[in-house]
Amino acid sequence: MAGVPATLSAPAAQIGGFLSKKPYAPPSWATHLSPMPSHTMSLGHFPTPIHKWNLPNLPEGTEVWIKRDDLSGMQLSGNKVRKLEFLMADALAQGADCVITVGGIQSNHCRATAVAAKYLNLDCYLILRTSKLLVDKDPGLIGNLLVERLVGAHIDLVSKEEYGKIGSVAKGLGYAMNTAEELKFVKDIAAATGIVLDPVYSGKAAYGLLKDMACNPAKWKGRKILFVHTGGLLGLYDKADQLSSLAGSWRRMDLEDSVPRKDGTGKMF
Template sequence: MTSPVNARPPRRHLAQLPTPLQPLDRLQQRYPDGPRIWVKRDDLTGCALSGNKIRKLEFSLAQALEEGCDTVITCGGLQSNHCRATALLCAQLGLKCHLLLRGEHQPPADGNLLLDQLAGAEISVYPAPQFTRELTTLFEHWEQHYAAQGRRAFVIPTGASDGIGVWGYFQASEELAADCRRVGISPGHILCATGSGGTQAGLSVGAHYHLPEAAVWGVNVCDDERWFLNKVARDLHEWRQRYALDTDVDAVDVRVIDDYVGPGYARADEEIYRSIAELAACEGLVLDPVYTGKAFHALLTERKAGRFGADGDMVFVHTGGLFGVFPHREHFSFLDH
């Protein structure tokens, strides 16, 4: 058995790291009651490649290359940040990328979908009921399709959230711990949006080793608390088994802040859009309505309610999503008044 601190899984250094850790001082002046808020700027992992997915894909795509694959198949919503990052990184690495997308495409393409097309990805769009019902079969179909062409395909699940992807935010936790030492803080709480569970899994086990005084909270943007507790546990057990690690993953503290899903995945209430606009005007920090906007709104609401205590420091992990703002443009009409 190996300690994850000493493990060396295959990795391609594709993100612009380390990302900054910054205090939100003007927001703190506006809302002074509660812990000081810092933001880990993982929206700055690249330009078109911005966001948290790249940290996980550094390991997933390295594994694909390690296995001699020339094609990557992955999946997500029509405006998936993960699919956009995968498409661009595959182009960078010379891999064919095939995206299985959930939704109803009405041209012209916008946001992440436009970037998928620019990156040259093969795109198959399926209605949501079929996508949900048949995803495993669809993966198998396309794997066999490429095998018949003499190609070798590597499948990456939603959000690169599996035992391989855990490494992305395990390593990010070590980086964050170094950031905290540099600025002289010991955060009591770390908070992120959670949509497929992989970022939360990596942060939770990473903090277990590198920031043991911090509680990691995932704000679910779909499904519910029980689903994410189970999903994070599955990812961590797969991670431990795949790499023969000595981590007692059942001892890892996993916490979920529920009740902020709103109307559903990739849908938001007006209060979320107004929170996004407020933070952009106050700090020049842009969130998105699908992930970070909901998570940061939860942070402010729960901080005001006293969940995180009265003082100390907390870190919000900004997981990106900038391109997801544009397809929601009509919901910001209040800015015109």
């Protein structure tokens, strides 16, 4: 065991590079960007895997493959990790001691920011939008809020109406709102393939994709599609009431009053 302390005390750069600062070399298509980031912070587990997605009722000869950015790490943070690698590196370069961001009450971005900040010893302040009926109440420990509060983020609530007056860009009525058909689609895909989509981005995108395939099968026949799953699983907690009638059923196990023990010495109750 003499080697264990040395292994544990090794710098992050020697343990797969996780949580280390690394130079940024842009791809060829991004070399014109200005200003160009000089460094990133290694926060995720990349590259994320790609595998065939066995979706039901695809057009003849059509293949769909899925890029699993939902497996990038950071407490199920999906593609949010990718932008935070740049944003956190910039915050540290400027000598910041805290970060502030804004989002909905179940924002995946806010939860990812709270985790990234704690990784890097920064304070995190979250301004979360909620309804005017709930803005003065404890928001609870559901979904993303559970993670945010466990890692010690400072949470300030603001009503959607207040936010709309002082800081928003005119949220379209459709953002983060779902029809019953869309939520049923998310449930059906999970039951058929084991892939759980989120209700805001990937769920709506996949719903639109398969709907168009059903309406225009000739357009998609024989094609190979790569679908990017951007994560957001915890956002489904905000839809729990709407999903309750769609989720799998349960029952109490029907047991007899007593069951003989295997050794025959008595009964198990």
